[in-house]
Amino acid sequence: MSIVTVQLGQCGNQIGHEVFNAICGDVHGTHGLCSKKENESYHDACKERFFSEEESEVPVARAVLVDMEPKVISQTLSIAARSGYWKYDDRSHFCQKQGSGNNWANGYSVHGPRHKEVIMNLIQKEAEKCDRLGGFFTMMSMAGGTGSGLGAFVTQCLRDAFPTSFILNHVIWPYGTGEVIVQNYNSVLTLSHLYQSSDALLVHENDVIHKICAQLMNIKQISFRDVNQVIAHQLGSVFQPTYTAESGLRYSRNPLGDLMETLVPHPEFKMLGLRNIPQMPENSLAYSTFSWPGLIKHLRQMLIANAKMEEGIDWQVRPPHLGSSIPTSRSTNKPLHFNTSIANLVILRGKDMHNVDLGSFRDPSLYTSWLNPRDAFNAWKTPRAFNKYEKSASLVSNSQFLLKPLDSVVGKAWNMFASKAYIHQYTKFGIEEEDFLDSFTALEQVISSYTIL
Amino acid sequence: SLSLFPFAVGQCGNQVGCRFWDLALREHAAVNKKGIYDEALSSFFRNVDTRSGGDGPDIYKGKICSLKARALLIDMEEGVVNEILQGPLRDVFDSKQLITDVSGSGNNWAVGHKLYGYQYQEDIVEKLRKTAEHCDCLQCFFIIHSMGGGTGSGLGTFVLNLLEDEFPEVYRFVTSVYPSGEDDVITSPYNSVLAMKELNEHADCVLPIENESLFDIVNKINQMINSGKPGSTVKQNSLVTSSAGSAKTVQEKPFDAMNNIVANLLLNLTSSARFEGSLNMDLNEISMNLVPFPRLHYLVSSLTPLYTLADVNVPSRRLDQMFSDAFSRDHQLIQADPKHSLYLACALLVRGNVQVSDLRRNIERLKPSLHFVSWNQEGWKTGLCSVPPVGHSHSLLALANNTCVKPTFIELKDKFMKLYKKKAHLHHYLHIDGMEQSCFSEAISSLSDLIEEYNELDATKGGPRTDPPRLKIAV
Numbered sequence: 001m002s003i004v005t006v007q008l009g010q011c012g013n014q015i016g017h018e019v020f021n022a023i024c025g026d027v028h029g030t031h032g033l034c035s036k037k038e039n040e041s042y043h044d045a046c047k048e049r050f051f052s053e054e055e056s057e058v059p060v061a062r063a064v065l066v067d068m069e070p071k072v073i074s075q076t077l078s079i080a081a082r083s084g085y086w087k088y089d090d091r092s093h094f095c096q097k098q099g100s101g102n103n104w105a106n107g108y109s110v111h112g113p114r115h116k117e118v119i120m121n122l123i124q125k126e127a128e129k130c131d132r133l134g135g136f137f138t139m140m141s142m143a144g145g146t147g148s149g150l151g152a153f154v155t156q157c158l159r160d161a162f163p164t165s166f167i168l169n170h171v172i173w174p175y176g177t178g179e180v181i182v183q184n185y186n187s188v189l190t191l192s193h194l195y196q197s198s199d200a201l202l203v204h205e206n207d208v209i210h211k212i213c214a215q216l217m218n219i220k221q222i223s224f225r226d227v228n229q230v231i232a233h234q235l236g237s238v239f240q241p242t243y244t245a246e247s248g249l250r251y252s253r254n255p256l257g258d259l260m261e262t263l264v265p266h267p268e269f270k271m272l273g274l275r276n277i278p279q280m281p282e283n284s285l286a287y288s289t290f291s292w293p294g295l296i297k298h299l300r301q302m303l304i305a306n307a308k309m310e311e312g313i314d315w316q317v318r319p320p321h322l323g324s325s326i327p328t329s330r331s332t333n334k335p336l337h338f339n340t341s342i343a344n345l346v347i348l349r350g351k352d353m354h355n356v357d358l359g360s361f362r363d364p365s366l367y368t369s370w371l372n373p374r375d376a377f378n379a380w381k382t383p384r385a386f387n388k389y390e391k392s393a394s395l396v397s398n399s400q401f402l403l404k405p406l407d408s409v410v411g412k413a414w415n416m417f418a419s420k421a422y423i424h425q426y427t428k429f430g431i432e433e434e435d436f437l438d439s440f441t442a443l444e445q446v447i448s449s450y451t452i453l
Numbered sequence: 454s455l456s457l458f459p460f461a462v463g464q465c466g467n468q469v470g471c472r473f474w475d476l477a478l479r480e481h482a483a484v485n486k487k488g489i490y491d492e493a494l495s496s497f498f499r500n501v502d503t504r505s506g507g508d509g510p511d512i513y514k515g516k517i518c519s520l521k522a523r524a525l526l527i528d529m530e531e532g533v534v535n536e537i538l539q540g541p542l543r544d545v546f547d548s549k550q551l552i553t554d555v556s557g558s559g560n561n562w563a564v565g566h567k568l569y570g571y572q573y574q575e576d577i578v579e580k581l582r583k584t585a586e587h588c589d590c591l592q593c594f595f596i597i598h599s600m601g602g603g604t605g606s607g608l609g610t611f612v613l614n615l616l617e618d619e620f621p622e623v624y625r626f627v628t629s630v631y632p633s634g635e636d637d638v639i640t641s642p643y644n645s646v647l648a649m650k651e652l653n654e655h656a657d658c659v660l661p662i663e664n665e666s667l668f669d670i671v672n673k674i675n676q677m678i679n680s681g682k683p684g685s686t687v688k689q690n691s692l693v694t695s696s697a698g699s700a701k702t703v704q705e706k707p708f709d710a711m712n713n714i715v716a717n718l719l720l721n722l723t724s725s726a727r728f729e730g731s732l733n734m735d736l737n738e739i740s741m742n743l744v745p746f747p748r749l750h751y752l753v754s755s756l757t758p759l760y761t762l763a764d765v766n767v768p769s770r771r772l773d774q775m776f777s778d779a780f781s782r783d784h785q786l787i788q789a790d791p792k793h794s795l796y797l798a799c800a801l802l803v804r805g806n807v808q809v810s811d812l813r814r815n816i817e818r819l820k821p822s823l824h825f826v827s828w829n830q831e832g833w834k835t836g837l838c839s840v841p842p843v844g845h846s847h848s849l850l851a852l853a854n855n856t857c858v859k860p861t862f863i864e865l866k867d868k869f870m871k872l873y874k875k876k877a878h879l880h881h882y883l884h885i886d887g888m889e890q891s892c893f894s895e896a897i898s899s900l901s902d903l904i905e906e907y908n909e910l911d912a913t914k915g916g917p918r919t920d921p922p923r924l925k926i927a928v
Contacts, residue, residue, distance in 0.1 A: 102741045145741075415921060
């Protein structure tokens with residue numbers, strides 16, 4: 001089954017491009033340290049998911065590029081074509097001239113309806129190219145105007161036009177200290193709207209990835225390209241082919257469906273976080289060896305301590321025992337917040353992953369009580385190594401990972417809303433104070449739900 | 454193409470405009486080596502086929518034939534515009550873009566706004582529509598003018614009104630030169646306050662400029678160049694005040710240096726809309742992020758660097774210095790003190806080889822010394838454009854919405870009241886058709902209201918911060 005990617009706005013298009021690069025790089029770069037047959041199966045499965053074969057020799061990404069200004073798409077198309085390994089379909093893009101001005105209302109209420117037909121036609125065309133449509137992967141940032149506003153509108157249209165298809169939104173959480181002053185407004189409006197139409201939101205936080213670039217990748221002058229490449233690597237580690245329990249001897253053909261089934265048991269809980277280890281500069285890889293028990297141990301502690309990366313993990317956090325009090329830190333005597341999960345998915349790529357002991361992830365104390373612990377955890381595997389990492393482990397988690405960032409964004413937006421600053425910029429395009437209030441209410445509900453897990 | 458459309462109105466406006474077009478051509482020539490008419494060029498220039506003599510049709514792709522500025526030059530005296538048409542920029546404009554008269558506005562806002570406004574309205578609208586027809590998509594109008602005189606101030610703000618009526622969805626940015634302390638035009642307070650009302654009500658963003666600041670920058674540069682210190686040789690074309698490398702070959706006039714600074718401001722302001730980068734910033738984004746309440750749209754601008762030393766490789770330390778300089782008063786284009794006032798919002802437009810980590814490092818470093826309003830504690834809007842200005846490896850334009858503009862407006866009000874109380878020179882205005890006493894009282898009232906809005910915000914500075922209680926959800 002194939003996934004149609006919709007890249008929205010500058011961020012969505014820049015990252016989308018890096019994702020296809022990472023996927024292609026993974027497939028062509030190495031033989032994945034596995035058998036030729038295995039490698040070929042992997043290659044075929046990957047191609048089916050992300051690329052279509054056309055008269056051109058080069059695989060064509062199953063993607064639609066949308067932006068309200070032309071510069072980014074123009075660059076993206078030409079850089080991709082120059083790679084020689086893959087390209088976009090020359091006709092699968094739509095752009096305008098004037099941008100959305102970082103205004104969610106402009107993206108949602110003006111550009112959305114105005115260009116709905118053209119955009120949906122392009123998406124429909126891509127969907128029809130698929131033998132079997134596995135769903136949609138939309139990529140956007142929350143901070144700006146196009147990805148956020150137009151992205152929310154397009155997601156709604158996707159839901160209306162494809163009521164039974166899976167929709168996964170990849171959402172970029174902006175840096176806390178601003179890229180855009182009205183980013184918190186745009187974020188609140190985006191999240192509340194996506195929650196209604198999307199099946200799940202897979203989130204990457206710029207601050208977190210930036211730290212990974214600085215501390216793990218040792219990059220000195222970090223550019224957006226560096227950030228985007230780390231994100232692309234992490235996404236590739238989730239979406240490249242794997243064997244799920246159901247698929248048995250063949251690579252799973254329904255990645256989005258599988259993801260939703262394992263991670264989103266209840267529509268109130270749609271926020272997914274992603275962790276991927278190990279992460280290091282390429283030239284260090286040759287000198288590093290990894291063990292599965294080591295990786296699993298770290299990944300599990302990252303989950304329960306809500307560590308954003310493999311460095312600085314708080315090992316004092318422990319899962320609560322039923323009936324006991326909340327554990328406190330030995331040094332500060334403050335309660336240690338334990339990250340409660342609804343569901344988790346671990347993905348292992350590399351040799352000898354067959355016998356890896358994942359029992360520690362099945363510990364019921366990691367999970368909220370209203371779900372059967374057996375259903376709360378899943379593992380996908382492949383012996384085929386990913387992107388030069390001899391062994392890598394990813395965790396996609398529906399847990400309290402994003403509770404604090406969500407609460408922070410809502411808090412800041414509310415603070416600004418109380419003073420009515422910038423509201424005239426939104427009402428100008430048809431988003432009224434009541435619309436804001438509806439969004440705030442919806443998100444406070446989500447925050448509350450995740451808090452009482 | 455996405456078009457940006459400047460209007461130069463009045464003597465000052467046209468002098469700055471002239472420098473702007475010249476430096477714009479210089480900037481595009483530096484980037485566009487193959488002579489292809491590209492998207493970036495098309496924002497400011499049309500490409501016209503003049504091979505068969507005269508003005509042919511527009512050429513949208515391919516080689517550059519003849520570049521014509523998308524602009525209107527308006528002046529009620531012929532001197533400056535004539536000079537432009539006889540100078541090296543003569544082929545960049547055609548007569549259809551000019552609106553001139555001979556006798557000037559006598560430093561009288563009413564003459565500019567009511568008299569010439571009425572007289573030239575049709576002409577302006579027609580020429581505006583014609584020039585706009587050649588633009589695929591208009592993003593923004595720029596008006597460049599001065600506040601203290603008659604044409605730039607009066608007719609300039611008339612044009613502002615016209616633009617809102619004819620093209621309500623296109624943003625209106627105004628670069629306004631405010632009268633200096635030793636201004637020799639007696640009626641400049643009247644003209645300025647009358648113009649302010651129009652700016653309050655019809656401009657999306659205003660960038661106030663003060664001649665004293667420009668003058669100080671010119672002096673600072675001259676001192677540096679003439680200091681004879683070792684290692685102080687500058688790259689001529691990097692000077693924010695210089696015309697080096699542009700089409701202008703005659704001896705530089707005294708105001709050229711100051712006007713070049715304003716021209717560079719506009720080039721930097723529009724750079725991210727014209728050239729690519731990892732974090733684009735269009736003009737509509739500037740308006741969106743920097744204007745929290747409709748009338749509070751006056752932005753303090755500062756430009757750095759003012760020059761590049763000729764033989765220095767720029768280490769990261771120098772890069773951080775650029776950010777510090779942007780927050781130093783030496784680099785501001787108006788005399789104000791943002792550090793001791795309240796920031797409502799701040800934008801940083803960076804050009805050249807600067808990455809997001811450089812931005813973040815410097816924001817973290819500078820933030821603690823700046824006071825931001827309680828509801829916008831992290832209010833930064835940032836842009837990264839890959840193409841640096843001519844002669845530099847990188848540059849920074851900072852735009853701040855800060856209550857420090859209040860003293861400028863208070864001073865303007867005081868000067869106005871001094872004249873108005875004595876009814877000095879009022880008759881020159883009131884005898885113009887359409888001009889009444891109420892124009893004056895409404896104008897001063899508008900300015901007072903604006904000052905009051907800033908006062909209310911200033912009152913919140915340094916007060917205890919209590920966040921408003923969040924919505925409670927029934928569980």
